[in-house]
Amino acid sequence: MALQQQLRLVFVGLSLATQWACAQTVELKKPKAKVDVVVSPNPAAACWQHKLYGRTAEAVSCFxxxxGASDPLARAESAWGLERYQDAVYQFQEAVKAKPTDITPRIRLGTLFRQRYQPKDAGELLGEALELDEKNTDALLEMARVAGENYDRKAVEMVKQALEINPKLATAHELLAKLSAEESNFALATEHAEKALALLPQSLDAMAVLGAIDLLQERPNTTWFEKALKINPAYGEAYNIGGELLILNRRYNEGIALFRKAVEIRPGLWEARARLGINLMRLGKEEEAYKELSATYEAGYKSFPVVNTLRLMDSYKNFQTFRNSRAVVRLHKKEASVLEPYFTSEMERIMASYDKKYGTSVSGPIQIEVYPDHEDFAVRTMGMPGLGALGVSFGPIVAMDSPSGRKPGSFHWASTLWHEMSHVYALSITNYRVPRWFTEGLAVYEETAASPDWGDRLDPPTIIAIRDKKLLPVAELDRGFIRPSYPAQVTVSYFQAGRICQYIAQNWGYPKLIEILRDYGQSKKTPEIFQARLGISPEEFDKRFLPWVENQNSKIVTGFKDWQERLKTVVTAYRAKNWDIVQAEAPALRDIYPEYVEAANPYEMLYEMHLAKKDQAGAMAELKRYSKAAGRDPKLLKDLARLEEESGDKRAAAATLKRLLYIAPAQDEELHRRLGNLLLDEQDNLGAVREFRAAVASKPVDLAAAQFALAKAYRAAHQTDNAKDALFAALEAAPGYRPAQKMLLELTSSEKE
Amino acid sequence: MTPLLVALSLATSHVVTVAGLGGEPDYEQRFAAHAAEIEKLLKTDADAKVITLSGAGATKTALVNALQQVGRDAKLDDSFALILIGHGTFDNTDYKLNLPGPDITAAELAPLLDRIAASKQLVVNTTSASGASLMLLQRPNRTVITATKSGMEKNAPVFARYWVEAMRDPAADSDKNETVTALEAYRYADQKTVSYYETQKRLATEHALLEDAGSGDGARAPSPENGKGQLAARFPLVRLGAAQKASLSPEKQVLLKKKEELEISIDKLKYQKAAMPAEEYRRTMQALLLELARVQGAIDK
Structure with missing residues (x-):
């Protein structure tokens, strides 16, 4: 996935997709004053045992x-066991009312809510249960499951808390095994799974985790799934758990194969069927995906991911697909004609570059899906760890935000595309075996390798992380992506992974990164690879790398607090138009932290200062610095282009506007028009045609002028028929348009000659 | 569309612009600046009689007096435009334009406008909640434009900014006849307003409307299909460059007349486009456009 500085706080919207993500945040409240808490035993415990171990007839009879039990808790369990969920909820609520201090109905209803995709309600009930008894291990574990579904670090903490209370809880070890496997910490996962089995030899979920670990560690002949199925032949959940762990480790095809097995064993296991459908959709197998998801929905399993994915797939009719032998680009119809030339040509450029750098090409076409509505894109990343901010790749399928889906200047689409395409190559070369930290690091590195002003800038949370020595050892860096322990850790981990790749490239050469990538493809592990390729252990690497990062950023890391304080003073002066203070103070702040190009940055303040002092040259020089430092505000870049043009440097002006094409090419007719004119002046006639075509496609207010400009460019490019078409369109919109009339007369007279 | 430059060359355009209370200095300055710019743009036309009320002078009494003055001066052939800038409110009963001292309601404005004889009238209400004034101000031969679709859109609109921009940006003259009509200005301002909210990734809090049929609701996108926009297309708001000069040059009248006839033919052909074979349409249109280009060339000589 690609992230950018301005977008770190995603998932704050209001869509169903984002509600899903937000709803699972777990907050524990302080326990209430002591009351006489009751913990009723589950009246249907025996029935659930029958169900767990596949004794279906006995289970149904038992439920x-x-x-007709007099206890509403028993009636609730009965309804749940017989899959009458609404009735179960009602009966649980009756049970809560009947015994307000009984913790069990709350935990059980919370569990039902979690399983029936209402994590927010589940969290609230479990929170209430823990308020009554903070040491109730059932409540802690269930709350951990809610947190775990959102990759919240608190999940691990809560399981550990439960184990402190009762170290012999097999279910806690089962859960910890699963959570550790999600983080690719297979040693720890195995340890907990084995502990679970030692405590409960029939622990089916522990077996499923061990089976998944075997597959992830290239032991395809695992017998763990068979062992689980021997105990309960209908336990499709084993493959469901295994499939999810494979998907989380980006082994999509193998994960899908396990979901298929889960569904085969138990066709009514709707959770597995939903996951099957969603992952088929991720891999572009849309017909089958739609079939599976529709069946799931029709069966009443209407989870947010199912509903939103179906909704997204229904919207595909609004997209237009462009194909060539190597790429399929899917763009929304409303912007396809503007964006297609840029995406297609950038894809060609990327593939030419990566084919050479990685020494291979990806087989089969690569599909790029570009979503103007971020919520549609969010559906694509739903249920995945980390922040699916801007782009995501599922093997040869890349989904990303459209440049129009973000506030102009806040998103560098080309940088994101290079990032995601790096994943496509890395996943292909390693057959999906590359660890998350390395593929992310390589992708981040490739962004700035494509152009120094691309990629993410050093942001304040990362500065603080470096200062507070919160960077992770390289061997544990995956954890920072999957289950962050502080809010900014995902973005900090992106930065760190990128810098690690930069450090390796600088000290051992870029080809070493590709060698490492290929080693991962052979299922080798980081310590072995580092020793063989770099000649040092991961620990030794950390000892060299971490001081290097600190040293590289020492100026801002040590002076960050002071910088913040001084910036406040300069901003106050800037707002008061006290230009002398801005002139005196802002340059030093700019030079201490040159990568800071966000709101209230020194470059912008100095630019305004120069303008106020009528110093055009100074203003232009400042904006050049801003652009070089990766400033991306379209207004400022357009100002720079104007100043460059006014100073006579049309080539520089065109270069500045071309840079803006990679940032905000949509919904900006002015950009295309201005650039088209500059390119026409430079006699880059085909470039001008491209820009004026984009201007026309941007549905400008002044359509006639845009069509006429296109006609001029076509004429300059000696494409007379196209020029006539564009001229006709211009005059059709504005019959009295004098310059167009003049060209019409000229073309007519030249035809006669 | 037909510019009607010949007919209008002898008529006077009366324009009253009001910049109401801003509430905050920032808004106050912005409203006054918009009004001043409108005045500057309109005063380049010798046939325009422009009254601008802003700041402390923009009182209800001053506005009533101004409208009564136009009522006395305007003739049937004249055009009249009222442009309201500022804050408007709606309390589920009355729309009010906020002015220093007593406010004025839409119900009070309507009879004052009705007493103006000018056969072509335009009311552009760019205030918040302006949609609530539309029904009260509409009348046959009057175009009413509001920045909001109802009285419930209460945030300060950006429509006024783009309306002023339309009056000075040649790009607003979409048919390039050197006259920005009310319809062209509306489309320009509306498109820019929509784009503003889209690019800022903000929920749009204003949706402009145009009503010029004298009855019914306003239209977001005026077109022959919804019966809106025909009158607005014939209301010249600003004349640019040569058209203005041409309208003042009697010796060009014959050529201008021919040009106008060709433009009418082109307009008619456009309406027949859907019912014609594409090739025939293109051939006929090309011939008309070429002839128009030649006539224009002669005018320019």
Whole structure:
């Protein structure tokens, strides 16, 4: 996935997709004053045991017997066991009312809510249960499951808390095994799975985790799934758990194969069927995906991911697809004609570059999906760890935000595309075996390798992380992506991974990165690879790398607090138009932290200062610095282009506007028009045609002028027929348009001659 | 569309612009600046009689007096435009334009406008909640434009900014006849307003409307299909460059007349486009456009 500085706080919107993500945040409240808490035993415990171990007839009979029980808790369990979920919820609520200090109905209803995709309600009930008894291990574990579904670090903490209370809780070890496997910490996962089995030899979920670990560690002949199925032949959940762990480790095809097995064993396992459908969709197998998801929905399993994915797939009719032998680009119809030339040509450029750098090409076409509505893109990343901010790749399929899906200047689409395409190559070369930290690091590195002003800038949370020595050892860096322990850790981990690749490239050469990548493809592990390729252990690497990073950024890291304070003073002066203070103070702030190009940056303040003092040259020089430092505000870049043009440097002006094409090419007719004119002046006639075509496609207010400009460019490019078409369109919109009339007369007279 | 430059060359355009209360200095300055710019742009036309009320002088009494003055001066052939800038409010009963001292309601404005004889009238209400004034101000032969679709859109609109921009940006003259009509200005300002909210990734809090049929709701996108925009297309708001000069040059009248006839033919052909074979349409249109270009060339000589 690609991230950018301005977008670190995603998932704050209001869509269903984002509600899903937000709803699972877990907050523990302080326990209430002591009351006489009751912990009723589960009246249907025996029925659930029958169900867990595949004794279906006994389970149904057992649950049926409880239907007429006087205890609402028993009736609730009965309804749940017989899959009458609404009735179960009602009965649980009755049970809560009947015994307000009984913790069990709350935990059980919370569990039902979690399983029936209502994590927010689940979290609230479990929170209430823990308020009554903070040491209830059932409540802690269930709350951990809610947190775990959102990759919240608190999940691990809560399981550990439960184990402190009762170290012999097999279910806690099962859960910890699964959480550790999600982080690719297979040693720890194995340890906990084995502990679970030692405590409960029939622990089916522990077996499923061990089976998944075997597959992830290239032991395809694992017998763990068979062992689980021997105990319960209908336990499709084993493959469901395994499939999810493979997907989280980006082994998409193998994960899908396990979901298929899960569904085969138990066709009514809708959670597995939903995951099958969603992952088929991720891999572009849309017909089958739609079929599976529709069946899931029709069966009443209407989770947010299912509903939103179906909704997204229904919207595909609004997209237009462009194909060539190596790439399929899917763009929304409303912007396809503007964006297609840029995306297609950038894809060609990327593939030419990566084919050479990585020494191979990706087989089969690579599909790029570009979503103008961020919520549609969010559906694509739903249920995945980390922040699916801007782009995501699922093997040869890349989904990303459109440049129009973000505030102009806040998103560098080309940088994101290079990032995601690096993943496509890395996943292909390693057959999906590359660890997350390395593929992300390489992708971040490739962004700035493509152009120094691309990629993410050093941001304040990362400065603080470096200062507070929060960077992770390289061997543990995956954890920072999957289950962050502080809010900014994902973005900090992107930075760190990128810098690690930069450090390796600088000290051992870029080809070493590709060698490492290929080693991962052979399922080698980081310590072995580092020793063989770099000649040092990961620990030794950390000892060299971490001081290097600190040293590289020492100026801002040591002076960050002071910089913040001084910036406040300069901003106050800037707002008061006290230009002398801005002139005196801002340059030093700019030079201490040159990568800071966000709101209230020194470059912009100095630019305004120069303008106020009528110093055009100074203003232009400042904006050049801003652009070089990766400033991306379209207004400022357009100002720079104007100043460059006014100073007679049209080539520089065109270069500045070309840079803006990689940032905000959509919804900006002015950009294309201005650039088209500059290119026409430079006699880059085909470039001018491209820009004026984009201007026309941008649905300008002045369509006639845009069509006429296009006609001029076509004429300059000696494409007379196209020029006539564009001229006709211009005059059709504005019959009295004098310059167009003049060209019409000229073309007519030259035809006669 | 038909510019009607010949007919209008003898008529006077009366324009009253009001910049109401801003509430905050920032808004106050912005409103006054918009009004001043409108005045500057309109005063380049010798046939325009422009009254601008802003700041402390923009009182209800001053506005009533101004409208009564136009009522006395304007003739049937004249055009009249009222442009309201500022804050408007709607309390589920009355729309009010906020002015220093007592406010004025839409119900009070309507009879004052009705007493103006000018056969072509335009009201551009760019205030918040302006949509609530539309029904009260509409009348046959009057175009009413509001920045909001109802009285419930209460945030300060950006429409006024783009309306002023339309009056000075040649790009607003989409048919390049050197006259920006009310319809062209509306489309320009509306498109820019929509784009503003889209690019800023903000929820749009204003949706402009145009009503010129004298009844019914306003239209977001005026077109022959919804029966809106025909009158607005014939209301010249600003004349640019040569058209203005041409309108003042009697010796060009014959050529201008021919040009106008050709433009009418082109307009008619456009309406027939859907019902014609594409090739025939293109051939006929090309011939008309070429002839128009030649006539224009003669005018320019």
């Amino acid at each position: 049926t017997k409880l239907q």
